[in-house]
Amino acid sequence: MEENRFEIPKADYFTLNYNIYCGSLDGFNYKLNAKDKEHLTVSVWMGPLCMDKSELAANETFPLDEDGFHRALGWLEEQFQTLHGGGAA
Numbered sequence: 001m002e003e004n005r006f007e008i009p010k011a012d013y014f015t016l017n018y019n020i021y022c023g024s025l026d027g028f029n030y031k032l033n034a035k036d037k038e039h040l041t042v043s044v045w046m047g048p049l050c051m052d053k054s055e056l057a058a059n060e061t062f063p064l065d066e067d068g069f070h071r072a073l074g075w076l077e078e079q080f081q082t083l084h085g086g087g088a089a
Contacts, residue, residue, distance in 0.1 A: 011069035
């Protein structure tokens with residue numbers, strides 16, 4: 001399995017109770033949110049403030065299944081590379 005810099009719970013974490021997961025890595029912030037049992041929305045922004053007080057850099061929705069979860073992680077990595085400048089954190 002491919003290594004990922006983001007420590008994110010497995011897909012079933014989001015399907016059980018529509019859980020939300022937020023994290024940050026060196027000024028890059030992200031939020032994963034399952035509003036229903038079919039979709040996982042990933043939002044990213046830069047800076048020291050919470051999402052509500054920041055300008056959203058990107059937002060994408062994926063199917064809430066194993067494939068969609070892996071696609072979301074790949075997209076999150078791409079956003080980190082783009083917004084953070086590709087440096088290792």
